[in-house]
Amino acid sequence: MATLDLSKSPETTGPLNFAGMTRGEIAGVLGEAFGLDEKKAKMRATQLWRWIYHYGQTDFSAMTDIAKEMRAGLAERFVVARPEVTERLVSVDGxxxxxxxxxxxxxVECVFIPDVGRAGALCVSSQVGCTLACTFCHTGTQKLVRNLTSAEIVNQVMAVKDDLEEWPSGKEDRRLSNIVFMGMGEPLYNLDNxxxxxxxxxxxxxxxxSRRRITVSTSGVVPEMHRLGEETAAxxxxxxxxxxxxxRNELVPINRKYPIAELMEACRNYPGVGNARRITFEYVMLKDVNDSDAEAxxxxxxxxxxxxxxxxIPFNPWPGAPYECSxxxxxxxxxxxxxxxxxASPIRTPRGRDIFAACGQLKSESVKKRASEARKERMGAV
Known part of the structure; x- marks a missing residue:
């Protein structure tokens, strides 16, 4: 039987894309392409890094502190390209x-939520689909296709910064201040990326x-939790x-593998945990399921x-959902x-319900067909 290799990066065609690369990757590519020694490759990588990630620049000709000859060479061999946004929906709540x-x-889908965190939060995806099959989550009904690469995760952020016109980065009045890995997929099953x-x-x-404004949500992949804290400080x-x-076995099936006692022990031992770095526990409110005073x-x-x-989290309904909101x-x-x-127990105000952008509602149609094709078919059937 053929199995899916989730560690394999998707095949790419055409010029190599700098967007999403790390500093080391950019330096390595430049050194190989132009025969630069390590010192010069790092210097050029630093220049490119600032243009790509601070200014959001996609045109090599505009990178004015790089020699014209180098800019021409870059344009011949490479691109700084964003992924295609095939649909953009705006809720009545922004x-x-x-x-x-x-x-x-x-x-994949990602969601920008204004007025969350310091200014606004972007909920990013880490996988196409999900393996966990949590019964209250729409994403869990979509079969896992593959892990996202680190570049594909970063490019979600960059595409949204384009849409928010939030370049250069680092502005005091920025609208995007927080990142939450709470979109499609289980982040700790793709921790390297x-x-x-x-x-x-x-x-x-x-x-x-700031890493303190980046939150990674897990359904309880206990063996990877300590490494998450050690490597990312998220x-x-x-x-x-x-x-x-x-x-929990019913609602979050991974609990059968890593039960609550093991999960809580991993939480107590999470690197850096303390009053200044509290762990957030997400609790979806399901009518007559988990919402009694005794359970509180x-x-x-x-x-x-x-x-x-x-x-x-008030339960956010989706077609065919087996639960109701408390x-x-x-x-x-x-x-x-x-x-x-x-x-502290804030009640999360449902955001984006009208466009199926609320917590637990994300799902693309990558398994069977592109979502855009499915929409065209529905329009044709009207």
Whole structure:
């Protein structure tokens, strides 16, 4: 039986694209292409890095501190190109959802949410599809196609910065201040590429987003959690949703492999965890499933000794979903129990529901066909 090699990068054709590369990769490519020694290759890479990631420049001819002859040589051999945004939807609340084409038949979604974090947060994807099959999540109904490369993750950020007209980077009044790995896929099943992308996104000479404003959410891939903290210093979020193993086995099937006790031990040992670097526990509110007062009290008991905050997420419906959202009164009652126990427990305001951009609603149609083709078929059937 043929198996899918998720570690294999997608085949590329045409000129090599600098966008998404690390500093070391750019230096290596320049050294090989122009016969530069290590010192000169690093110098040229530093120049290119700033143009690509600080200024967002895609035209080599505009990179004025690089010699004209070098610029011409770069233009002959390379590009600085963004992925194609095949669809851009804007919600009534200002949320923007992007469908990004990465290659033939391969698309992912990412979502920009204004007024979240310091200014606005971008929810990026780390895989095309997902293997986890969480029963409340629309993405979980899409078969995994492959991991995204680090460049494909970075280019989601760059494409959105283009749309927000947020170049050069590092402006005090920036609209994009936070990155959350909460889109399609399980980031810790693609940790090498996620870590590499975080290195690029957080570099102070480029996009320059603080690692403390980058959050990686996991459903509980326990063996990779410590490495995530060691290698990235990113903030950690846990997709929890239940306080006992039988229910979490149903909602988040990976719990059968890494049960709650193991998950909580990994949280206590997460590098750098403390009151200044609390772990966020995400808890989707499902009517008559996990929203009782007893479960709120059990959540308090479970998190004892862990520097934590709890995001209560009203369930966002999608076609064929087997759950309903808890009533607002029930959610507030649940939150009150957590608050009285001393936990920050904000109720996440649903954003982008009208364009299926809310938490748990992302899904592309890469498995069967391009989403744009599917839309054309639906239009033709009207």
């Amino acid at each position: 949320t923007r959802k992007y469908l990004i084409r990465l290659g033939p038949g391969v698309e 996620v870590a590499k992308a975080i290195d690029v996104i957080s570099d102070g000479d480029g996009i320059s987003l 903030m950690l979020a846990i997709s929890l949703h239940a306080t006992n193993d039988p229910l 009290r059990e959540l308090v008991r479970l998190l004892k000794g862990v520097p934590a905050k709890i995001n209560l 009533s607002w009164e029930r959610i507030e009652g649940f939150a009150d129990i957590l608050s009285r126990a001393g936990y």
